[in-house]
Amino acid sequence: MSEQLRPEGIEGVDFKGPYAVGAYAKFLQGRMRDVARVQVFGEVFNMRRSRGAKVYFELRDGDGALPCSMWRTDFEQLGLAADAVVDGAQIVVAGGPDYYPGSRTSSPSFSFHVTGVRVAGEGDLLAQLDRLRKALHSEGLFEPQKRLHRPVLPRTIGVVTGEGGKARDDVLAGLRRRGWGGRVVWAFAPVQDRHAAPRITQALQDLAAVDEVEVIVVARGGGSLADLFAFCDETLCRTVAMLRLPVTSVGHHTDRTLIDDVAAVSCSTPTHAAESAVPLHCGEARASAARCAGALQRHGRHAVVVRARALAQLSRAPAEHVARHRGRLHQWLREIRAAGRRGCERRRRDIQTRAVVLNRKVGAARGPEAEARRGRLESLTAAIAAHDPQRVVARGYAMVEDRAGEVVTTAAAARAARDVRLRFSDADVDARIQEQ
């Protein structure tokens, strides 16, 4: 920057300058690099092995922290095991402060430039965490939450999470996937700040104070152990252990916190936590309820129908009995008729047989004697006919009968009869006898 453009300094301030910031940044870099190289020990947090030229991490203890960077090539030349320098590991680093002055397009940064590393052992924080875990376990504080009743279908769920975090969306997505459409009560609290434990504790107590809330989910995203240390806070864990409501915590396979041990359920993701808070899949439950309703309907109908059929069967029995007997009677009747027909037929055949025999006998009786008898009969017939009065009348005589039809053969009888009938061959004539 040219001298002509340098602005005036602040009036009344005795400091040197003003200097151009780039020049001062470079000056600062030089002074940093002049600071004596030292060895520093602490616990590794937020280890980042990006693809860039440098490896970044923080070194922390109970009193402070130091951002560190190391050339990737130097780090790899150390030949350390992959899990040797991870979050929580206690290490000793060698190096000194450095300052990257930045530029118009890049931000400046301060870091402790590490040139050497030695792994010292398990971190104090992890050891402290382990001691606290054992203490809570020995006091039986892992158990009370597990014994709480967890409703399968809560209507109201309390959720403690960060207001802007992805965990919030994951919880909602998980609940929707269960087909659950109840009420979610959000109690927002910072979840990635190691000093957030009191806020989370308060949120849990506030949710538990509301009668409507039936279960609580504490949801957080993943992060470094340092960031999640809030969930290892002793007061928070003791509060959760004694809470009246079951708490589902979200742990991760890689960063299990103490709250995961004391909570009723520990899940690996916010989505699973939501599903654990509503164990029932509402869609499946509806289908199951429909199946049960159908089964009950069938059983009820079946019980009635089977018995109704049995009753109908019983009521039909007398009629069937009568029908059976009627059928038997009909059968007997048919048999009797058939037997009658057979008897008639047999007698008819017998009679025919006898007729044939008689005919044969009649035929045998015919012969000369019969002819003679017929001749004699014919002569007798002719003799009788010769004496028939009608033949005399036919010859022109008349026959006199009285009213009674008796033949009048004498004159005295004719007088006595008075009214007579004269029978001629062609017709009869009535006549009256008159004496002159």
Add this chain to the structure above:
Amino acid sequence: MNETTQHTYETATARIEEIIRRLDSGEAGLRETLDLCKEGRELVEFCAAELDAVGQGLEELRLDELVARLEQRPTEGS
């Protein structure tokens, strides 16, 4: 109905399963079958009502909003 109002969803479904097991066994008489069917139908209706209660669509509330709403209830009632 007093019996069903004392149920939770879990106890109701457990009782329904018990009823169906009993009915499936075929050992229940007609009167018992009809009584069990009636009880079962009431329980299924109770479960359906519980499902309906969480089937109206997800409602989101902040804790302070819920507390404010709950505090208003007594004044609305009076």
